Amino acid sequence: MMLKRYRISNQSIRIAFLLFVFIGIFSKFLQANVLGQFYDGERILNDIIYDIKFTDRSYNVTEAFFGIFVKTFKIADIKIWAWLIGIIGGVAVLRWVKNYVKYIFTLDNFILFMLSFSLLEIYLFNVSKEIIQILFMIPTYSVLFDSRISDRKKLFSITTMMLFITLFFRRYYAIMFVIFCLMWMLFFCKAKKHRLKFAIPFLIILWIGLWSVKQLVPSIYYEVIGIRAMTNASYETVANTIIVDVITGTGPIEFLLNWSINTLRLLFPVELFAKGVFQCITGIYLILIDCIMVKEFIKCTKSSNSNLSILLCLMFSFIICSALFEPDFGSYVRHETMFYPAVQMILIKMKEKNPKGDVSI
Template structure:
């Protein structure tokens, strides 16, 4: 039986990156494995039923994966994620070299790097997959898809990663704003999404006494300042202990994470430059697709839902992400959504 070129390309990429994921343990510096070591060894006895580290540690203990060498964990996890992408679908012309396909090729490479070890992103990746399958399934109504997606994100925020609970709030606000007729709707929708994030942080500051970036990004970066791991940390140009400082910090964080032109200063760190180029191209293409879905929201209703989740996540990253490296790694957690958003037109053809 003859295998189609697009499927053959996907399988070759999967096999090649499986090897990369296996050997990465022997090549990458120790800092790449800090999280994995925390999860596997649990020296702080953090295991539990609430929170990203406790639940992830529990998962790897129950499955027995924590007792395996990291390269072996990679040999188990990576094929599972590739199978998930395969079930979502392999787009036509996947074998052709173009910007969109290259972004996915690079994304698969980064999956091999970041999830070839015990990882919170492995669980996040699997958790968001049902959203994609709901949006692909014509038998699932838009209303049902929205309700389930919102509940999933709120639940995930409540028990695993708190910032996911902000995604439905920001996404809902962005959708409401997009209903207003004005010029440059795409950019203004994202701008108002950022304002919603600022308002959420202000509200937290009023109630708890500290803004959101103060209790997340700043806490992490203050400990790393001056260390060898601090070369790509995100530091706001102004202190975020005032309302205007926090507002500037969120906008600065958003652009640093998603349009990281200021990261080009790391010219002598090729791995950072590669991530920056990937992020710039990804953001641009998703922005174009977001604009298309906003213009024809009836036809692309479910695609718009996915893109609202993605851009809300990007905005949330502006509040919480401590550095460029973790920003890319966390995007791998929502890679199924990105994959669907880049190829939704191809998937539509499959359903017709």
């Protein structure tokens, strides 16, 4: 199918951005008055007000950041903060997207952007750990999106970002970093023609490593194996899209099989269609995005589009890492919103590769 490049009138841009503003307002209203979900926001505000500290460094960093504004402006209402952050975040996204408006104005990208913008307002733009995390990631995004910067510098930027977040915010980024490095070596480094020679021994070593840890240090092994059961225990009464392992058992093979199956479930969450209207829409969005990424990933393994390859490795390393411990699909979508800039840039770079035809609107 021929993709088209659009010459866009100023009137069309104004109408589209008014539509985006309406979607943002509607999504925030939906969150505050229908869904009534603010996730960790209420807990964070309460901890700030009553000066409660926890051992979880991500909560402590988030509470220290928002505590400055809560104490300065004397606002302790979660809904007011949700609207304020939603307005600031929405304006920032629309200003950024304006630079790529010609790519947004294709039907597929337009629909996906509207869905993405709605999810950002519902999940990301709140008093949350995610908003802090994306602030850490913005410098890395600015490097990744600059085509003038070499691959080596981009990889260094991602390494620095992941290690920084691991040390000061969320430890699971260490796992994500390892997965990112393995994916890059397997599919996109100069020796990718030998990836099967590398992949098979790696899987064998991984299995032997898990088996050895089980025999030598069983407490650590069962802590890793039981990470999903542990996180699910605190979510099973509040989440209706909880992710439960399909295969029972605590052996290395069962663990790796469940990890693989859960990765596929996150990539293609068809089970959400039976959970309700909102979950159904979310499921359609995830499947559309993930199908595009899988398709582009396969293409990139056969070409030399390194800019797109790095973004795709970043996204898939997050998805594979999430399959290890995310307790439910809602948490997964909320965390994935931090990678919205990467998703949008993947879609934009796809259009840049196919600038055929001109249409005036």
